[in-house]
Amino acid sequence: MEQAKKMNMKEKYNAMTGDLAWDFSYKTEAEIFPLSDFEGIKIEDWSKWQDPFRLTMDAYWKYQGEKERKLYAVIDAFGQNNAHLGVTDARYINALKIFLTAVTPLEYGAHRGFAMTGRAFPGVGAQVASQMQSIDELRHAQTQLHTISQYNKYFDGLHDPFHMFDRVWYLSVPKSYFEDALSAGPFEFITAISFSFEYVLTNLLFMPFMSGAAYNGDMATVNFGFSAQSDESRHMTLGLEVIKFMLEQHPDNLPIIQRWIDKYFWRGYRLLGIVGMMMDYMLPKRVMSWKEGWEMYFEQNGKMLFDDLARYGITMPKFWEQSVEEKEHLTHQLWLTFYSYGHAAAFHTWIPDDSELDWLSEKYPNTFDKYYRPRLVYLREQEKLGKRFYNPSLPQLCQTCQIPMVYTDPKNPTKRVYRETIYNGDRFHFCSDACKEIFEHEPEKMSQAWLPPHQIFQGNCGGATIPDVLKHYHFTENDGGEFLHSRDNANWNLWKGLTPDEEAA
Amino acid sequence: MSEKMVFLALQDNEDARPIREAIEADNPLAVITQFPGVYKIDAPGRLVINRESVEERIGRAWNPQDIHLSLVTLSGNIDETEDYFALERT
Numbered sequence: 107m108e109q110a111k112k113m114n115m116k117e118k119y120n121a122m123t124g125d126l127a128w129d130f131s132y133k134t135e136a137e138i139f140p141l142s143d144f145e146g147i148k149i150e151d152w153s154k155w156q157d158p159f160r161l162t163m164d165a166y167w168k169y170q171g172e173k174e175r176k177l178y179a180v181i182d183a184f185g186q187n188n189a190h191l192g193v194t195d196a197r198y199i200n201a202l203k204i205f206l207t208a209v210t211p212l213e214y215g216a217h218r219g220f221a222m223t224g225r226a227f228p229g230v231g232a233q234v235a236s237q238m239q240s241i242d243e244l245r246h247a248q249t250q251l252h253t254i255s256q257y258n259k260y261f262d263g264l265h266d267p268f269h270m271f272d273r274v275w276y277l278s279v280p281k282s283y284f285e286d287a288l289s290a291g292p293f294e295f296i297t298a299i300s301f302s303f304e305y306v307l308t309n310l311l312f313m314p315f316m317s318g319a320a321y322n323g324d325m326a327t328v329n330f331g332f333s334a335q336s337d338e339s340r341h342m343t344l345g346l347e348v349i350k351f352m353l354e355q356h357p358d359n360l361p362i363i364q365r366w367i368d369k370y371f372w373r374g375y376r377l378l379g380i381v382g383m384m385m386d387y388m389l390p391k392r393v394m395s396w397k398e399g400w401e402m403y404f405e406q407n408g409k410m411l412f413d414d415l416a417r418y419g420i421t422m423p424k425f426w427e428q429s430v431e432e433k434e435h436l437t438h439q440l441w442l443t444f445y446s447y448g449h450a451a452a453f454h455t456w457i458p459d460d461s462e463l464d465w466l467s468e469k470y471p472n473t474f475d476k477y478y479r480p481r482l483v484y485l486r487e488q489e490k491l492g493k494r495f496y497n498p499s500l501p502q503l504c505q506t507c508q509i510p511m512v513y514t515d516p517k518n519p520t521k522r523v524y525r526e527t528i529y530n531g532d533r534f535h536f537c538s539d540a541c542k543e544i545f546e547h548e549p550e551k552m553s554q555a556w557l558p559p560h561q562i563f564q565g566n567c568g569g570a571t572i573p574d575v576l577k578h579y580h581f582t583e584n585d586g587g588e589f590l591h592s593r594d595n596a597n598w599n600l601w602k603g604l605t606p607d608e609e610a611a
Numbered sequence: 612m613s614e615k616m617v618f619l620a621l622q623d624n625e626d627a628r629p630i631r632e633a634i635e636a637d638n639p640l641a642v643i644t645q646f647p648g649v650y651k652i653d654a655p656g657r658l659v660i661n662r663e664s665v666e667e668r669i670g671r672a673w674n675p676q677d678i679h680l681s682l683v684t685l686s687g688n689i690d691e692t693e694d695y696f697a698l699e700r701t
């Protein structure tokens with residue numbers, strides 16, 4: 107028998123993706139792919155789609171199978187060895203709680219979204235890439251759920267993440283980003299997630315956070331994180347490819363894509379502020395500051411990404427300068443907000459110790475000592491006097507990003523930014539010019555945003571008092587509040603044979 | 612930084628070590644920055660991983676697509692064949 111000639115990579119890719127498609131005989135393309143043109147994106151030739159990794163389905167299964175085998179071996183070992191005791195201290199777990207309650211449902215959302223694009227795009231190359239990513243994202247959600255179930259045995263706040271995701275005020279920030287994208291068409295979705303989120307911004311989510319997990323002894327997170335991240339390079343590459351493909355297909359696509367890039371850059375940046383807060387305040391051993399991360403991954407690398415696209419007419423996302431101006435204020439304002447609303451969160455907050463305050467002074471020489479350190483020190487003194495501060499009101503949220511309206515004007519750092527606009531007789535509020543502009547371009551959509559405080563006042567969240575609402579969220583009395591008085595802290599001291607903190611309840 | 616840079620990051624484990632060594636040998640301008648659990652490799656213009664260089668170090672066949680098992684992130688345009696995996700930005 108004659109030996110079949112071994113195909114090279116390109117032939118193999120073409121044979122195992124493009125050749126999987128078929129022509130339609132009794133339905134038109136428009137009937138089969140009804141979502142492919144309402145957004146205004148014009149594609150003339152889907153066969154021009156190129157997957158730079160040229161990953162075929164058989165190779166995909168092989169690699170993913172190997173990743174899963176490795177990961178689950180480590181997860182099993184983690185449980186058997188009580189590895190949760192290896193983290194630096196119990197405060198660290200609170201960063202993980204935010205990650206797992208905010209990001210895990212996003213992974214699942216990405217799984218749904220790429221299943222949609224895999225069906226909606228008329229080109230076979232894009233269908234195969236979308237299907238692979240849809241399966242990847244489901245895998246990410248699953249591995250993170252396994253990690254949740256490990257930590258949930260020992261720590262508070264992780265017992266009902268999907269219920270919380272659909273209701274809790276701060277989780278509405280990631281939820282609304284993804285649902286904005288999921289409720290759009292396939293091209294906007296893939297621009298929002300693959301390009302803006304994964305290609306431009308995801309380095310800031312995973313690099314410092316996974317490094318932070320490694321540094322803080324959290325081997326469960328390191329393992330699911332790096333296993334997921336090994337898929338991420340493929341996702342990022344898809345993000346760049348899809349943008350180039352759309353731009354090459356028709357000149358009319360440029361203004362539509364630029365607007366999506368502007369929108370999702372800003373929305374993604376607002377979302378990442380919470381990651382910045384974790385980097386600056388919540389990791390007992392710190393890897394880099396938010397400011398350093400933003401400089402490395404956005405100001406330097408992001409600029410180069412946009413240089414690559416300059417020949418198509420794409421420019422840096424609108425309002426990027428604002429993100430740079432805010433970089434020395436952002437995380438301090440957010441931490442103070444979460445500290446003040448700590449009784450209504452499913453993780454603990456605290457005032458950093460002196461050495462941590464010194465680190466912040468060093469990393470933020472222009473702002474920290476002047477605006478933030480004195481407030482943190484004051485709050486710590488109040489706590490010592492038994493007057494731990496909590497804000498009993500409900501925060502006003504930005505209609506677009508859904509973050510409480512706490513950000514100030516970097517040129518006038520003690521003055522908050524309030525923007526507003528009137529639509530259909532109602533007044534809407536915004537944290538920034540960028541959030542206002544996003545709303546004004548799509549007011550019919552954005553005016554319908556589900557804002558948790560509004561919903562509470564309308565009677566849709568279990569009642570009018572904070573205990574009613576927390577019950578509606580399925581929070582228990584141990585989930586939130588001051589770390590020092592938490593059950594997590596008391597348990598940790600017990601397990602580690604440490605003297606209980608003087609102040610611990 | 613006026614020069615166009617590319618980078619990739621690899622998990623800091625035994626599987627990735629021969630890849631790192633091959634990169635160091637074949638890319639004299641590459642600079643490695645170590646972080647906990649991961650390292651980032653930056654280079655001006657082009658960064659290449661050659662199949663042969665990795666195979667020399669591990670003593671068996673290696674497919675450039677095996678990089679998928681160790682990659683954490685990358686930046687640059689991909690150029691990939693049976694013999695190498697490269698990132699470019701010109």
Ligand SMILES: [Fe+2]
Nearest residue numbers: 213243246334
């Ligand atoms: Fe993912």
Ligand SMILES: [Fe+2]
Nearest residue numbers: 243304338341
């Ligand atoms: Fe992804």
Ligand SMILES: [Zn+2]
Nearest residue numbers: 504507537541
């Ligand atoms: Zn906003």
